[in-house]
Structure formats: structure tokens, C-alpha cells
Amino acid sequence: MLFKILENTNREKFDVQVISMLHKGVYGDKIEKDLSIPVYTLNIKKQKNILSKIYQCMKMCSDTDIIQGWMYHANLLSFLIGKLLKKKIIWGLHHSNLSRDKNKLTTIFIAKQCGNLSKFVDRVISCGDIVKEVHLKIGYAKFNNIVIPNGFNTSQFSxxxxxxxxxxxxxxxxxxxxxxxxxxxxxxxxxxxxxxxxxxxxxxxxxxxxxxxxxxxxxxxxxxxxxxxxxxxxxxxxxxxxxxxxxxxxxxxxxxxxxxxxxxxxxxxxxxxxxxxxxxxxxxxxxxxxxxxxxxxxxxxxxxxxxxxxxxxxxxxxxxxxxxxxxxxxxxxxxxxxxxxxxxxxxxxxxxxx
The missing domain is CATH 3.40.50.2000 (Glycogen Phosphorylase B;)
Incomplete structure (x- = not known):
């Protein structure tokens, strides 16, 4: 979905860069190759290098107006960077099942901690009504939570x-x-x-x-x-x-x-x-x-x-x-x-x- 949004965003009006917390992966390479949008990688794998990675990310985001997280871990990082740099912060929610048998404990922990912080974020975008409802139940703020569904290219898929x-x-x-x-x-x-x-x-x-x-x-x-x-x-x-x-x-x-x-x-x-x-x-x-x-x-x-x-x-x-x-x-x-x-x-x- 991120690729589709970037592909159709007005690039004359919005200057975009992408930061991956890990490696580029398939879509990182595709974003760079097909859309000519820079993709930077943090390669955060161990806790011992987290402070240097946060500093690295801060330098990348110093000139931006908005920092947007896409998933739970990125939401947390965008919150830290956004608050330190005094930037506007947007989160993305794309999940509806946080059961222990289907998710890593770290994912559940971060998702719930983000719920406590959500009232300090400028906007939280839920990709659907049920997704929004699930997160409100675990403590996410309601006043700044909006629903924008995923979109589809009906010429490509036909x-x-x-x-x-x-x-x-x-x-x-x-x-x-x-x-x-x-x-x-x-x-x-x-x-x-x-x-x-x-x-x-x-x-x-x-x-x-x-x-x-x-x-x-x-x-x-x-x-x-x-x-x-x-x-x-x-x-x-x-x-x-x-x-x-x-x-x-x-x-x-x-x-x-x-x-x-x-x-x-x-x-x-x-x-x-x-x-x-x-x-x-x-x-x-x-x-x-x-x-x-x-x-x-x-x-x-x-x-x-x-x-x-x-x-x-x-x-x-x-x-x-x-x-x-x-x-x-x-x-x-x-x-x-x-x-x-x-x-x-x-x-x-x-x-x-x-």
C-alpha cells in the first residue's frame, strides 16, 4: 500500500523520502528504482545500537515537516524523532489481531505502549473501521484517529x-x-x-x-x-x-x-x-x-x-x-x-x- 500511495502522490508538491528500520527489502528497491524516491536503511537489529540509530534517523528527518510511521515499531520511532525535532507526527494502523498466539510479544508490547502515547500524536490513520475500533479498545485516543482505507488501481487490476x-x-x-x-x-x-x-x-x-x-x-x-x-x-x-x-x-x-x-x-x-x-x-x-x-x-x-x-x-x-x-x-x-x-x-x- 505504501508503494501505491507514493506512486500516486503529487511529487511536485510533496518531497518524500522513505526510511526503513531494517533493510530495503523488495519494496525498498522497487520504490527507488521505479519511483526515484530515496530509501534509507537503519538496520536496527540489536538494542545496543539503538541510540546511534535514533541519532542517525534524526539527521535524516531534520528538514522535514511531517514524520509518518507505517507500523507499530515505526510509529514508536516516529514519535521519538518527531518530539525531539518538534515535527508533525502521523501514525498508521493496519492490524486488527493482537492475540499472543499470532504475534510476537514485543509487537504486542509496542502496540499497547503506542496506545498510551497516541494522544500526543497529530493524526492516527486507521486503514479501516474495525482496525480503528480494535485500537480504541486498547487505549488509543479517539479524537485524532481517522479512517483512510487502502486504495486500488483498477486499471492495473482488471x-x-x-x-x-x-x-x-x-x-x-x-x-x-x-x-x-x-x-x-x-x-x-x-x-x-x-x-x-x-x-x-x-x-x-x-x-x-x-x-x-x-x-x-x-x-x-x-x-x-x-x-x-x-x-x-x-x-x-x-x-x-x-x-x-x-x-x-x-x-x-x-x-x-x-x-x-x-x-x-x-x-x-x-x-x-x-x-x-x-x-x-x-x-x-x-x-x-x-x-x-x-x-x-x-x-x-x-x-x-x-x-x-x-x-x-x-x-x-x-x-x-x-x-x-x-x-x-x-x-x-x-x-x-x-x-x-x-x-x-x-x-x-x-x-x-x-
Whole structure:
């Protein structure tokens, strides 16, 4: 989402630089290469060098008007730097599940400490209504918390990207439906729930195959491979790893599924809806409000409900399918267009500086 905001921000009016607390990663390199925006790295790995890193970050931010944090750790750092330099501070909230079994204890601790500090921040941007509600319950201030949803490029993600090459690449028969899941390997993405439900669905029918895409979603991931073997779905599940052709995969799938135990306002749902692909999602974060009446929602961590919903969807008639996916794309265009979202960010920047 950060990349999309930067890509569409008015660079003649706003001078932007990005600071990563760790390394550049995939998107840091992409921001520099594609957008010509400088990305600086702090490589904060150990507590012993934290003071020197804070000083380094202060020097980088000395001439800026606004310091914006994106996630919990960055929010805390932006607070320290912003207060020391007397700058305007914006935080970002993109999370709705802070359970101990799905998050690191340090993440939970920092998230809650930020709640105590939030009343001293100029604005807190929640990416969805549920995300805002969750954080208000753990102590975040209400008066400065606003909702700006994630936005989507509906030209980049479009039904026009649909390609039969996807089925050919993975040798999927034309009479089989393609189910797509896009997410990194992370406890919150609940791959156990997903694979278990696929195993149940395999016991009901044999007219589908599944594409799993994301960081560390490959055959070197022994935990994932063992999970697939335990549920006897090796013959219908394909591990694609990280891909650069997500718009094509989204449009070429028949169904997009999200099995997460915790989310904020997932980009992948909006991208799938914009691509004309039917969505089945778990009821976490703002997923249900995103799909509205143009998708299906099941409880989190309920593999049986997930499998049963997929079984029903795979039997949906063509007319109903087309009506619902067209409605879903129109919903994204009307409510989550990236240009309108970026405009809200720019209006906020102007209001804080003026």
C-alpha cells in the first residue's frame, strides 16, 4: 500500500523520502528504482545500537515537516524523532489481531505502549473501521484517529488481465476451477486453516486446483509441505513462491480466498475484487465490509465452514457468478479508487502543515 500511495502522490508538491528500520527489502528497491524516491536503511537489529540509530534517523528527518510511521515499531520511532525535532507526527494502523498466539510479544508490547502515547500524536490513520475500533479498545485516543482505507488501481487490476497461460503453466485441466491464495508465510495468515479446508473440500469434489503465492510459500518451506502432505492435497496444491505477475494471477483465478486469523484492510481482497474474481474471506478486520454483499464471509479458524462455503461457490451458476463479480469490481471503483485515497492523504498533509 505504501508503494501505491507514493506512486500516486503529487511529487511536485510533496518531497518524500522513505526510511526503513531494517533493510530495503523488495519494496525498498522497487520504490527507488521505479519511483526515484530515496530509501534509507537503519538496520536496527540489536538494542545496543539503538541510540546511534535514533541519532542517525534524526539527521535524516531534520528538514522535514511531517514524520509518518507505517507500523507499530515505526510509529514508536516516529514519535521519538518527531518530539525531539518538534515535527508533525502521523501514525498508521493496519492490524486488527493482537492475540499472543499470532504475534510476537514485543509487537504486542509496542502496540499497547503506542496506545498510551497516541494522544500526543497529530493524526492516527486507521486503514479501516474495525482496525480503528480494535485500537480504541486498547487505549488509543479517539479524537485524532481517522479512517483512510487502502486504495486500488483498477486499471492495473482488471478482468482484462485474464489469461489461459496460468492453467497451461501449471498443467491444470480446462474443466477445473482455479482457487488462488496470496499471502506471506505468517501465523496470522493461518495456512493451517486453509490447507485443512482444502483437504476437506477434496473429499467433497475433484474439480479444482489451488495456487498458493507469497513470500516463503515454496517447497523449501518444510512446515508448509508437511501440512500439505498431512492433508493429502499434494496433487492439487501448487506452491508458487513470490510472483511479479499478481494482476494476471488474480484475474485468471476463478476464486480468491483469504483464510487469515487476523487482518486490517487486506490489499489482496480489493485487488481480487477489482480483477473480477469472486472472494471468500474470513471475518477478521475489515474483510467483511470490503466485500459487502459481493462475496462470502466465514468465521476465522473454522476449516469446516471454509470448506463448505467453497463447495457451494464451486457450484455457483455462471450468471450469478458474473453478476456478483461485476458488482464487486464496481464497489472497488466507487469506494476504494487509489487516486481518491491518495487525495485524502494529501489533504491531511496540507492541513497539518498550513
Amino acid at each position: 478482468p482484462a488481465n485474464k489469461s489461459e497461460k496460468v492453467k497451461r503453466e501449471f498443467r491444470i485441466a480446462n474443466n477445473k476451477k482455479v482457487i488462488l491464495h496470496v499471502a506471506r508465510w505468517d501465523p496470522l495468515k493461518d495456512y493451517e486453516n486453509l490447507i485443512k479446508s482444502i483437504g476437506m473440500l477434496k473429499g467433497m469434489r475433484n474439480d479444482f486446483e489451488v495456487l498458493l503465492v507469497g513470500m516463503d510459500i515454496n517447497y523449501r518451506n518444510t512446515e508448509l509441505v508437511n501440512l500439505i502432505k498431512q492433508n493429502d492435497v499434494e496433487d492439487i496444491v501448487h506452491l508458487l513462491g513470490r510472483r511479479d505477475d499478481i494482476p494476471i494471477l488474480m484475474a485468471s483465478a476463478d476464486f480468491f480466498v483469504l483464510s487469515s486469523a487476523g487482518e486490517g484492510f487486506p490489499n489482496v481482497i480489493g485487488e481480487a475484487m477489482a480483477s473480477g474474481t469472486f472472494c471468500l474471506v474470513t471475518d477478521t478486520g475489515d474483510c467483511a465490509s470490503m466485500v459487502g454483499k459481493y462475496g462470502r464471509v466465514v468465521p476465522t479458524q473454522d476449516s469446516e465452514a471454509f470448506a463448505n462455503a467453497l463447495n457451494q461457490l464451486l457450484s455457483m451458476d455462471v450468471y450469478q457468478y458474473n453478476v456478483e463479480v461485476l458488482g464487486a469490481r464496481d464497489r472497488v471503483i466507487k469506494n476504494y479508487d487509489i487516486l481518491n485515497v491518495v487525495k485524502k492523504y494529501e489533504e491531511l498533509y496540507n492541513n497539518l502543515v498550513d
